[in-house]
Amino acid sequence: MSADPLGLAGAPVLVAGATGRVGGAVARAFAARGAEVVVHGRNGRSTGALADALTAEYDVRAHPLTAGLTSPDAPRVLRAGLAAAGVDRLAVLVNCVTGYDGLPRPAAELTAAEFRAVLETDLVAVHTLVTTVLPLLAASGGARVVLLSSLAGVRGRPPPPTSAPRRRGWRG
Template identity: 40%
Template structure:
């Protein structure tokens, strides 16, 4: 497939989970992919899998200077997928100032800096696409994980603001809000109770697959979604919300 032939995509947090699925799908559809992560071994493994359509750039997104270095090393990109994120579902009294700052730095500030660094060149070239990975935690209150939800709620507002700021210049900005998805991170967090957890909160009775979320990201990155801008697409299989916000 050649839907993205001649396009370059930067996918943050691409060495595992949803990010890895997104990188695979973009490469399979003809894009050259800049794979971001922190683990060089996993990055090299993915680059090898994707062949000549990928290169790896390591960066710690909690460090603003490394975020800007990532943007510089990525070079001109047509598609920016802000996928990298951290989550700690701790109660507020157990969340330290350092925990708070790290969530905001990685989940909110890093996308902000990457957009600021890369979108001007997209505009100069006539257009581009940004897709931000949010979470249903941004819109559903829970007794734990307030700082994670807040960081993603901020990203959703940035998504809509950027769509307004850059839309007339040819850059579309959208988001994807997944429910619980089967990744190494969610399996470590929830453990053997993952399927039971999914049955409890999801009307479909199962947890999502990374490729199901990547399908939505790739759709938003392509021309088939050319009239979609400033939207956050929810992909949670019918998640039950007790406290919508």
């Protein structure tokens, strides 16, 4: 049996939203299988720390990529970051970015601006991400794209426990 049954050793992988809980777990799973992981996030300190941790823990190449996906210059920043990391192809793209990070509440209570922000992140930014890296995916000749979503979009999130402090960004 092969030591690399999934063929991931050295395969370049981009995990968008890698600094979140789910994205971090996905990035670690790829690194544990020997993939070269590009970790994307909005915060340079977090992406750098995660890339350093993956390199140290799994002895793989890991690169931080800091970019806001809803920014008009996101495609340029993504391409420049990938080029600076020496990534000229991608075997896998996994998107773990999510848009709404406010308090759980009924959808009817979202302001128009909050709703537009969710659409920008969860729909428009994902399109931007995929179309920007499509040439790198095509260069792999058999790449995979995985777009994750939350069940909260289908059935909502419960409110935080009454004992928990109600703060912006609470994740249940």
